[in-house]
Amino acid sequence: MRAPMRVLAGLLLGLAALAPGAVRADDTTATPRYTEWQSSGTSKDLQAFVAKLKAMVDEADKAKAADPVFIQDLRDLIASASATTTTTPAALPTVRLFYDNFSDGNFTSNPVWKVTAGQWSVDILGSNTGMKSTIIPPGQTSSQNVKLNDVLGAILQPQTSQGTTGATYASIYTAVKITNVFKLSLQLLSKEKFGRLDIGPYQGSAGNTAYRVTYFPNGNPGLALQRVTPQGQTTLASYNQVLPLEGDKLHLIELLRDGAGTMTVSVDGKALVTAKDTTITKPFDGLLMINSGGRYVIRSVQIDGTN
Numbered sequence: 463m464r465a466p467m468r469v470l471a472g473l474l475l476g477l478a479a480l481a482p483g484a485v486r487a488d489d490t491t492a493t494p495r496y497t498e499w500q501s502s503g504t505s506k507d508l509q510a511f512v513a514k515l516k517a518m519v520d521e522a523d524k525a526k527a528a529d530p531v532f533i534q535d536l537r538d539l540i541a542s543a544s545a546t547t548t549t550t551p552a553a554l555p556t557v558r559l560f561y562d563n564f565s566d567g568n569f570t571s572n573p574v575w576k577v578t579a580g581q582w583s584v585d586i587l588g589s590n591t592g593m594k595s596t597i598i599p600p601g602q603t604s605s606q607n608v609k610l611n612d613v614l615g616a617i618l619q620p621q622t623s624q625g626t627t628g629a630t631y632a633s634i635y636t637a638v639k640i641t642n643v644f645k646l647s648l649q650l651l652s653k654e655k656f657g658r659l660d661i662g663p664y665q666g667s668a669g670n671t672a673y674r675v676t677y678f679p680n681g682n683p684g685l686a687l688q689r690v691t692p693q694g695q696t697t698l699a700s701y702n703q704v705l706p707l708e709g710d711k712l713h714l715i716e717l718l719r720d721g722a723g724t725m726t727v728s729v730d731g732k733a734l735v736t737a738k739d740t741t742i743t744k745p746f747d748g749l750l751m752i753n754s755g756g757r758y759v760i761r762s763v764q765i766d767g768t769n
Contacts, residue, residue: 560640569634580632638749663747
């Protein structure tokens with residue numbers, strides 16, 4: 463019975479060396495004899511060490527080579543260490559995939575944006591620089607009821623029948639490969655207290671599979687996170703308050719999706735909407751923006767992803 467205990471003692475010494483909170487043998491204070499083991503959670507050697515320790519504890523328990531209370535303490539410690547070492551953080555975007563601040567005065571090259579409805583322009587003078595779009599339908603003060611699915615087809619079919627004066631929406635997109643794990647960052651000025659702005663990545667040439675951040679100026683909810691598929695539109699979560707972004711102040715809207723499918727919409731660094739959805743698993747083919755009411759200035763767009 464001594465051999466298992468000698469090996470077990472050696473393993474415990476190794477365990478003590480890995481534990482920053484371990485108690486020294488010559489410590490004369492009243493510190494508890496055992497403390498919780500804190501590991502980095504990423505070492506394969508540590509996982510192998512825990513497995514070997516568990517085998518030795520089982521052997522010592524079977525041979526009744528140690529006090530049962532001591533054996534149980536070891537089992538609890540092994541369980542805690544195993545839970546820590548097997549936890550893997552969800553992947554996060556680390557690589558820039560796309561950026562445009564419209565400082566070149568256009569959206570037609572480097573990178574290329576394509577207008578499929580309404581009118582978009584770029585202004586590089588004054589305080590409201592960026593890409594602009596204005597939609598104010600005659601006799602209408604809100605466009606919150608516009609169905610997103612009705613305009614997604616605009617990606618493939620430019621709406622030449624819409625005049626710039628009576629247009630009910632304006633849409634623009636850029637084709638860029640976006641990984642399933644991504645972060646979309648958009649600097650925005652909003653000028654009218656009505657309407658709706660949809661922004662998000664899409665899949666396929668028709669663009670009818672997508673995730674979308676929807677902003678409702680002066681509306682309640684003020685912000686929504688939506689999933690769009692050929693079967694329809696689903697609201698995953700929303701910020702059920704008015705979100706006052708109108709005025710001359712620049713605001714940052716961000717949509718983050720991690721490797722576990724958790725999505726967070728933040729405004730000016732504050733998380734307002736969170737939801738988890740794993741329905742859409744493939745990479746995206748581009749970014750689409752739809753103005754169905756309001757006056758907006760897009761100062762810059764950045765997309766980060768993974769390799």
